[in-house]
Amino acid sequence: MPDPVMSVEMLPHITNKILAHYDANARLLPWRSPPGTPAPDPYRVWLSEIMLQQTTVAAVKAYFDYFTQRWPTVAALAAAEDADVMAAWAGLGYYARARNLLACARVVAQDFGGHFPSDEAGLRALPGIGPYTAAAIAAIAFGRAAPVMDGNVERVIARLYAIATPLPAAKPQLYQHVAALTPQHRPGDFAQAMMDLGATICTPRAPLCGLCPIADACQGRLAAESFPVKAPKLAKPHRQGRAWWIEADGAVFLIRRPEKGLLGGMRALPSCDWQGAEGAPPLEGAWHRLGDVDHVFTHFRLTLGVDGLRLRDRPQMALLGEWWPIDRLAEAGLPTLFNKAAKAAQKGMRMT
DNA sequence: CAGCCGTGGAA
DNA sequence: TTTCCAAGGCT
Numbered sequence: 049m050p051d052p053v054m055s056v057e058m059l060p061h062i063t064n065k066i067l068a069h070y071d072a073n074a075r076l077l078p079w080r081s082p083p084g085t086p087a088p089d090p091y092r093v094w095l096s097e098i099m100l101q102q103t104t105v106a107a108v109k110a111y112f113d114y115f116t117q118r119w120p121t122v123a124a125l126a127a128a129e130d131a132d133v134m135a136a137w138a139g140l141g142y143y144a145r146a147r148n149l150l151a152c153a154r155v156v157a158q159d160f161g162g163h164f165p166s167d168e169a170g171l172r173a174l175p176g177i178g179p180y181t182a183a184a185i186a187a188i189a190f191g192r193a194a195p196v197m198d199g200n201v202e203r204v205i206a207r208l209y210a211i212a213t214p215l216p217a218a219k220p221q222l223y224q225h226v227a228a229l230t231p232q233h234r235p236g237d238f239a240q241a242m243m244d245l246g247a248t249i250c251t252p253r254a255p256l257c258g259l260c261p262i263a264d265a266c267q268g269r270l271a272a273e274s275f276p277v278k279a280p281k282l283a284k285p286h287r288q289g290r291a292w293w294i295e296a297d298g299a300v301f302l303i304r305r306p307e308k309g310l311l312g313g314m315r316a317l318p319s320c321d322w323q324g325a326e327g328a329p330p331l332e333g334a335w336h337r338l339g340d341v342d343h344v345f346t347h348f349r350l351t352l353g354v355d356g357l358r359l360r361d362r363p364q365m366a367l368l369g370e371w372w373p374i375d376r377l378a379e380a381g382l383p384t385l386f387n388k389a390a391k392a393a394q395k396g397m398r399m400t
Numbered sequence: 401c402a403g404c405c406g407t408g409g410a411a
Numbered sequence: 412t413t414t415c416c417a418a419g420g421c422t
Contacts, residue, residue, distance in 0.1 A: 100418040141406030178420045198418045346405055
């Protein structure tokens with residue numbers, strides 16, 4: 049005799065409870081249309097989903113507003129300068145997303161007449177769109193019954209069925225449950241309902257089970273915080289590095305980092321590689337120690353020492369780079385690490 | 401598959 | 412201060 053809570057007959061009941069809760073409690077977000085209303089512009093759905101990858105709603109809002117105002121259509125974005133898009137993305141992190149965003153926009157504009165593919169497979173083939181994002185766009189923008197599984201959904205399902213298998217090995221099992229719950233009608237609302245549920249009630253810590261519309265069906269409720277089970281994480285190594293602030297005639301020397309790798313494609317101060325040996329500064333001269341900045345990346349922590357050099361006038365530098373007016377440095381689109389370094393450098397230079 | 405890839409807010 | 416981690420994708 050199967051557990052009645054697990055019976056197939058319960059699945060529509062759970063789905064309907066989740067949708068009804070969404071109808072009454074949906075978060076109003078700039079890229080979202082209210083429950084039951086026509087789907088939003090696929091361009092806005094796509095842009096928001098890319099920005100939201102591993103990024104909080106609060107952090108995305110201002111970037112989404114700026115991008116949609118400056119580039120209202122996928123064709124407009126496709127026609128943008130690379131440097132403008134990278135600078136506009138500065139501070140949001142995971143900069144490969146910005147490079148893939150442009151590549152994707154150009155494929156859609158040039159090869160698909162400005163129309164996004166409407167099914168998972170077609171979306172999945174575009175740069176920057178993986179399994180989650182393809183399903184989310186198909187469901188939210190095109191009404192396809194694609195099972196959508198992000199971190200929120202993984203947590204909700206792992207608790208609902210008390211899945212003991214650790215992530216990421218449990219993903220196929222979790223996905224099967226999501227697929228079984230995803231309705232043919234309103235799949236987009238269902239996906240967003242599940243993510244809202246995970247973000248506002250079925251939270252990683254201190255979940256609000258008393259407010260949950262499916263608490264009665266939840267097999268993990270008594271130990272909700274123990275799900276999903278995850279493999280333990282490794283400690284982050286601490287690296288040291290050095291960056292060089294070269295100032296001349298009210299401008300600072302900036303480079304552009306290689307397209308691939310850490311902070312790829314972004315403007316930056318010249319620096320060593322932060323691996324081991326410090327390396328030589330790009331110029332000989334009377335360098336000053338200006339200060340240290342600390343920064344945490346995904347897989348290591350960095351203490352970056354900043355050295356400064358003030359020159360009478362701009363030298364003929366053999367290195368590739370550009371001189372950027374210091375009073376307009378905010379427009380350079382430096383990633384956060386180098387914004388910290390620039391701030392420390394300017395403070396240090398004032399005291400030399 | 402596992403490592404790489406940012407950032408800032410919350411507890 | 413430390414830890415966790417948020418609408419993942421790429422290699």
